Amino acid sequence: MGAYIVKRLLISIPVIFGISLITFIMLNVIPGDPIALMMKEHISTDVVERVRAQMHLDDPAYVRFFRFVWDALHGDFGTSYKLNRSVTTLLLDAFPNTLALAMSGALVSWIIGIPAGVLSAVKKRSFLDNSIMGFSLLGVSIPVFWAGLLFQYIFSMVLGILPVSGFSGPEYLIMPAIVLGWSSAGTIARLTRSSLLEVMRNDYIRTARAKGNLEIKVILNHALKNSMLPVVTVMALQVAGLLSGAVITESVFGIPGIGRIAVNAIQSRDMPLLQGAVMFTTVLVILGNLVADILYSLIDPRIKYD
Amino acid sequence: MREDNTILEINNLKTYFYTDKGVVPAVDDVSIKVKKGQIVGIVGESGCGKSMTSLSIMQLIAPPGKIAGGEIRFDQKNLVGISKQEMRSIRGNEISMIFQEPMTSLNPVYPVGKQVAETLLLHNANMTKAEAKRKVIEMFAMVGIPEPEKRYSVYPHQLSGGLRQRVMIAMALICRSKLLIADEPTTALDVTIEAQILKLMKNLQAEIDTSIIMITHNLGIVAEMCDYVYVMYAGKIMEQADVFDLFDNPKHPYTEGLLKSIPRRDVHQNKSKGLYSIEGMVPNMLQLPRGCRFHPRCEYAVDACREVEPQLVDMGNDHLVRCIKYNQ
Ligand SMILES: Nc1ncnc2c1ncn2[C@@H]1O[C@H](COP(=O)(O)OP(=O)(O)O)[C@@H](O)[C@H]1O
Numbered sequence: 001m002g003a004y005i006v007k008r009l010l011i012s013i014p015v016i017f018g019i020s021l022i023t024f025i026m027l028n029v030i031p032g033d034p035i036a037l038m039m040k041e042h043i044s045t046d047v048v049e050r051v052r053a054q055m056h057l058d059d060p061a062y063v064r065f066f067r068f069v070w071d072a073l074h075g076d077f078g079t080s081y082k083l084n085r086s087v088t089t090l091l092l093d094a095f096p097n098t099l100a101l102a103m104s105g106a107l108v109s110w111i112i113g114i115p116a117g118v119l120s121a122v123k124k125r126s127f128l129d130n131s132i133m134g135f136s137l138l139g140v141s142i143p144v145f146w147a148g149l150l151f152q153y154i155f156s157m158v159l160g161i162l163p164v165s166g167f168s169g170p171e172y173l174i175m176p177a178i179v180l181g182w183s184s185a186g187t188i189a190r191l192t193r194s195s196l197l198e199v200m201r202n203d204y205i206r207t208a209r210a211k212g213n214l215e216i217k218v219i220l221n222h223a224l225k226n227s228m229l230p231v232v233t234v235m236a237l238q239v240a241g242l243l244s245g246a247v248i249t250e251s252v253f254g255i256p257g258i259g260r261i262a263v264n265a266i267q268s269r270d271m272p273l274l275q276g277a278v279m280f281t282t283v284l285v286i287l288g289n290l291v292a293d294i295l296y297s298l299i300d301p302r303i304k305y306d
Numbered sequence: 307m308r309e310d311n312t313i314l315e316i317n318n319l320k321t322y323f324y325t326d327k328g329v330v331p332a333v334d335d336v337s338i339k340v341k342k343g344q345i346v347g348i349v350g351e352s353g354c355g356k357s358m359t360s361l362s363i364m365q366l367i368a369p370p371g372k373i374a375g376g377e378i379r380f381d382q383k384n385l386v387g388i389s390k391q392e393m394r395s396i397r398g399n400e401i402s403m404i405f406q407e408p409m410t411s412l413n414p415v416y417p418v419g420k421q422v423a424e425t426l427l428l429h430n431a432n433m434t435k436a437e438a439k440r441k442v443i444e445m446f447a448m449v450g451i452p453e454p455e456k457r458y459s460v461y462p463h464q465l466s467g468g469l470r471q472r473v474m475i476a477m478a479l480i481c482r483s484k485l486l487i488a489d490e491p492t493t494a495l496d497v498t499i500e501a502q503i504l505k506l507m508k509n510l511q512a513e514i515d516t517s518i519i520m521i522t523h524n525l526g527i528v529a530e531m532c533d534y535v536y537v538m539y540a541g542k543i544m545e546q547a548d549v550f551d552l553f554d555n556p557k558h559p560y561t562e563g564l565l566k567s568i569p570r571r572d573v574h575q576n577k578s579k580g581l582y583s584i585e586g587m588v589p590n591m592l593q594l595p596r597g598c599r600f601h602p603r604c605e606y607a608v609d610a611c612r613e614v615e616p617q618l619v620d621m622g623n624d625h626l627v628r629c630i631k632y633n634q
């Protein structure tokens with residue numbers, strides 16, 4: 001297993017390199033003079049020239065790319081044009097906020113989604129099943145920003161029990177986590193339901209019944225673990241996605257996380273910051289996939305990596 | 307007039323499937339009797355209702371299937387309409403089952419020993435896990451699993467089909483069931499392994515003194531294993547007799563056909579010619595032929611066969627047959 005993880009990490013090096021190259025090219029194609037962004041109007045050409053030279057902006061693109069890679073390998077993603085601070089520091093500062101939001105959002109979606117999916121499968125084609133599936137469709141199809149605004153209206157404006165936005169205590173996390181979790185709970189519930197129904201058709205379920213098991217034990221002890229395989233994959237990728245920034249949720253609730261940084265970087269054409277955010281996301285998604293595969297092998301003994 | 311030594315008596319069992327396209331009489335008025343210590347065969351081609359008969363005994367028929375009539379008396383008690391709780395205490399404990407597919411009948415995510423121990427713990431509230439494990443390992447040794455301690459904690463995919471079926475047998479016998487239903491236990495195995503498993507079952511049957519219902523489509527297995535046999539076709543019993551009687555004196559045309567299609571281990575089969583098989587196919591259960599269900603495939607069929615369904619006729623000596631030829 002250890003060797004497998006090392007191998008996977010080695011394989012991901014060219015992937016990360018490739019993605020950094022692609023983003024670098026794309027960002028350099030986009031027009032917009034960084035100096036103009038950084039400085040106020042009316043500066044002497046003299047100063048502009050000096051800053052350009054300092055930032056090596058006049059070097060050929062391939063030189064700049066390899067300098068970027070070299071610095072990135074040393075943990076340095078350059079300096080934000082707009083904020084004039086180290087990109088690495090900015091991302092690392094924002095990450096704990098995003099982490100808290102992502103984990104609580106994911107947790108909410110599992111706590112709602114998995115039991116709802118199990119109930120739906122057990123009571124297949126009943127009123128309960130139809131209601132749960134209806135709700136999950138709502139969760140999937142209602143836009144997050146709209147749900148966010150609705151929650152803010154109800155819980156902050158009308159009831160006044162939760163803060164509207166900002167991020168200065170655990171209570172600030174409740175609404176965003178529910179809004180974020182709600183939207184993926186539907187997906188998790190649907191996936192759990194279909195996977196469980198599929199597993200229930202297996203011969204070993206009949207064996208479990210033939211032993212004299214209670215039906216609830218057949219489901220919880222014999223079917224659920226098997227049915228979690230596809231669900232776990234989606235969960236790991238979901239967490240990776242959330243960690244790269246729940247852009248809309250962070251904006252609606254004013255949480256200073258990775259998503260907000262990325263949006264701001266795009267708006268202000270802050271190339272180093274944007275490049276840094278993309279690299280960060282890439283690594284997270286790769287790690288998410290790896291974690292999914294490791295969880296897979298923990299659930300299913302037939303899967304052995306070597 | 308039930309004799310004392312009857313362990314199972316099925317009377318006029320009807321298990322129907324209520325599908326969108328109509329009612330499928332998978333088991334249609336079937337009566338079967340199993341005596342203590344007896345090995346009873348149910349033989350017939352695929353789709354004749356053998357598995358549905360066994361799942362009816364276990365009360366494991368799933369919708370849209372339903373037991374529509376009849377009774378299943380096990381140890382004097384009618385299992386049809388019994389409470390769920392009472393039935394659970396019988397399943398795996400007093401009646402247990404081995405299935406056709408050893409490859410898929412074990413849960414892939416748990417060690418095999420644990421799966422056998424589960425049955426034991428379910429039916430013995432006071433047993434400790436350590437005790438259960440010890441008993442499972444003993445049982446593994448008894449069913450001929452080499453290195454039973456080591457095998458206790460391996461996963462199903464690490465075992466061959468033959469070993470998995472031995473695990474299933476261990477699971478079925480761990481509570482010393484009074485009745486073991488083996489639904490084509492060797493169909494998925496190759497011939498050498500099949501012979502070993504059958505021998506094992508026969509030995510264990512004598513040792514544990516259980517009764518066995520042996521379901522198969524191969525009369526050869528019936529000859530080796532069974533005391534008494536029921537021949538089933540399209541949901542109905544066509545012939546039933548003592549095994550020697552059936553082989554010496556087969557009466558039903560379907561039985562004759564099955565006898566001719568026994569795969570023979572001793573004779574080298576001519577591959578190009580293949581095995582003899584009865585012409586035609588098992589009928590669509592939604593559109594059963596009028597009269598005798600077998601008439602489209604029967605070489606003795608006469609006009610009367612297409613009109614009235616023949617009844618089971620007692621030929622004496624516990625030999626019954628459902629064919630118009632014996633109706634005089
Ligand atoms: N879920 C179902 N829906 C409709 N018909 C079914 C269903 N399951 C089984 N049957 C019917 O029951 C018949 C007998 O099946 P089965 O007992 O499995 O046959 P065997 O074990 O003899 O091969 C089949 O031919 C099929 O028509």
Ligand code: SF4
Pocket residue numbers: 558559560598599600601602604605606607608611616628629630631
């Ligand atoms: S009743 Fe007629 S068709 Fe049916 S088995 Fe006998 S001879 Fe053949």
Ligand SMILES: [Mg+2]
Pocket residue numbers: 353356357358489490
């Ligand atoms: Mg079958």
